[in-house]
Amino acid sequence: MGYQFTIDDVDFLTSRHGAKALENVTALELSASSMISDVSQVKCRYAPREAALIETVRYRRRARVKLRDAQDMLFTDDALQQATPTTVASLRAAEIGARFPGSLVADVTCSIGAEVRELVARQDISGVVGSDIDPVRLAMARHNVPGATLLRADALTPTSRADVVIADPARRAGGSRTFRIEDLQPSLLGLLTTYGEQPLLVKSAPGIDYLALRARFGFDGQVQITSLDGGVREACLWNDVASEGLAAQRATVLRSRPDGTVGVEEITSAESDDAPVAPPGDWIIDPDGAVVRAGLVRHYAARHGLWQLDPQIAYLSGDAVPPGERGFRVLEQVGVAERALRTALAARDCGTLEILVRGLDVDPDRLRKKLKLKGSRPLTLVMTRIGKSGVGFVCEAGVRA
Known part of the structure; x- marks a missing residue:
């Protein structure tokens, strides 16, 4: 706590x-x-x-690795854990400004003000109002975002005539992180009911069961899953009645570049998902977690000319690695029995082994210890299921294109 x-x-x-x-x-x-x-x-x-x-x-x-100017900010432990990374918040603020120019935006769970800070910096947003029920977090927000309009209010009690509403319900129950829709505070149903007639963005943990959200709550907006530098950061629900034709699912993949800029790739369910299933090619690609979590693996494969090894497994294969992605060049296909793996890896002088697993009940750490590798070469072992059979691929250590 x-x-x-x-x-x-x-x-x-x-x-x-x-x-x-x-x-x-x-x-x-x-x-x-x-x-x-x-x-x-x-x-x-x-x-x-x-x-x-x-x-x-x-x-x-x-x-410091999450928020700009963190050295001057005030936090609580929970508020810091849930605060949106500056890169993600800045991109969202830019999208709101572009889609709703001149809008008044209300962050109804502003906490310590990490999101408000990025919104007030936009010239294409006419005004920002932040509110929170917690007086301590609100006092911290006043320090973190000097001059911002901040009010103490319950998120389910509208305090302004905002054009766009942002909410980030608390994701903890009994001191533990929760992915259950029912445990969010304020309640997701309450937010959808209170602000359902205007553009509403609800941030949530990436593990939220958005399929249950659609089935049980009738949510028919867009689910956006965002990752930053390989880590899936959040799910954002866009209940946007001001725009039409939005894809139901969107994956936003952000990658920091050496020059300080951020690369952005977005894949949506409106794109083709015509990706074949075929034997492995030269490379195996493990798609970014945002793509997998958003259910857009086939869409990503179709965009980049890749194919699936198995229709139920997220690993992809191809003759080249997509820009910015990490790929594993296949050296050898092997069985998944420990003896076969030990023999194949020893023959290639493997000493350091990264193990990736999908579709099999394998503990990478336990397996690595049992293999007793003594060589000097770093390799990657990709273990998965094709049909009903387990299969392993001995690969060169991951290379990012």
């Missing part, structure tokens, strides 16, 4: 004295080996605010 911040903590952290205290605590190592002495030092100087100071510095360090 993390440290439970109070309004008094936030008032202190945003004061001149608190800012100086944060500067001093930031200079400390705060590692496992130094924590006892560091805590003692901070407590001696800043009690009773030592926990608020130390946790704020630790959260800022954790947030």
